[in-house]
Amino acid sequence: MRILITGGAGFLGSHLCERLLNEGNEVICLDNFFTGRKSNVAHLLPNSNFELMRHDVIDPFKVEVDQIYNLACPASPVHYQYNPIKTTKTSVMGAINCLGLAKRVNARVFQASTSEVYGDPDVHPQPESYWGHVNTIGIRSCYDEGKRCAETLFFDYHREHQVDIRVVRIFNTYGPRMLADDGRVVSNFIVQALQGQDITVYGEGQQTRSFCYVDDLIEGFVRLMNQEQVVGPMNIGNPNEFTILQLAQRVIELTGSQSKIVYRPMPQDDPKQRQPDIRQAREVLDWEPQVQLDAGLKATIDYFAQQL
Ligand code: NAD
Ligand code: UDP
Secondary structure (H helix, E strand, C coil): CEEEEECCCCHHHHHHHHHHHHCCCEEEEEECCCCCCHHHHHHHCCCCCEEEEECCCCCCCCCCCCEEEECCCCCCHHHHCCCHHHHHHHHHHHHHHHHHHHHHHCCEEEEEEEHHHHECCCCCCECCCCCCECCCCCCCHHHHHHHHHHHHHHHHHHHHHCCCEEEEEECCEECCCCCCCCCCHHHHHHHHHHCCCCEEEECCCCCEEECEEHHHHHHHHHHHHHCCCCCCCEEECCCCEEEHHHHHHHHHHHHCCCCCEEEECCCCCCCCCCCECCHHHHHHHCCCCCCCHHHHHHHHHHHHHHHC
16 A cells, blocks of 8 residues: 555654554655654665655645545644744644545545543543543643544544545653653653653652553554544543552663652643543554553663763
């Protein structure tokens, strides 16, 4: 198959490019390099089945493809809040452009949605049927509402034009090729620990997240994309939940670092708890995560140790 991946030079996108090329597909990677890097996909350039295209998803694009994975959007709060209007445009215009292309060339199209559609959830763990608890006007809203609107567009294109859609709600995922200055918690803590800097825990560190290793997530993506039914949005994530303080302690232990934990103010609207209900993924995809936190952290620590 010929497959377009928007945001393909980013953290998740580069792993997806690699996986789909390894399966013998042709891959077109489209990226504006805001948070992605050529170096993430440099090792794929010699492969004649791989093409790299500098382009912004808010502008229409025309390519003949069988499948589209729409991943373009900054994912770290630091980056998506840098230019919040652009973040919403990326999600909304990017979805419209991918869906328009999918309709024209009759391609199956996949949307990388997020657990952020649940906002600061008051249902725990979060099943797909939960409608969420999102502030429409806060500093995270550009991302949350952009992604919610993208989901709406996907289901309207499906109902109105029978576009063949797949929508995944991704929960916190980590691994090699995150940016060292990405601002997300796993990369921050590992880089701080390796450099002997203070580990910056926001608030008291009692907020929770459930961390999924990148290889497990990509396996879930490919299974969802290639099963034949259009199902509702599907949670993909690792249901093992940790407080941020526990994560800081694991990182210190696994790196053997002398770093001290310091406490910083909690950012506005930071969700207090997050854990995916993955019953749907288990039933429909026969999928569940294989890599647990310590093993995934070790692989990520090895990557950053080489990078730094
Ligand atoms: P990332 O920032 O590493 O990757 C995003 C990629 O999109 C980058 O290569 C960036 O340059 C590109 N991009 C951004 N705006 C663009 C635009 N306007 N036009 C073209 N390219 C653009 O982040 P990631 O973690 O790889 O996330 C990939 C996708 O998965 C995003 O849509 C994100 O919202 C979603 N997601 C990720 C997580 C996670 O934990 N990693 C969780 C939920 C959702
Ligand atoms: N966080 C932290 N220290 C950091 C970076 C993040 O304590 O240096 C916290 C952040 O406040 C949040 C959690 O870690 O509660 C996860 O943050 P991240 O930005 O990785 O993802 P998201 O909030 O989007 O789930």
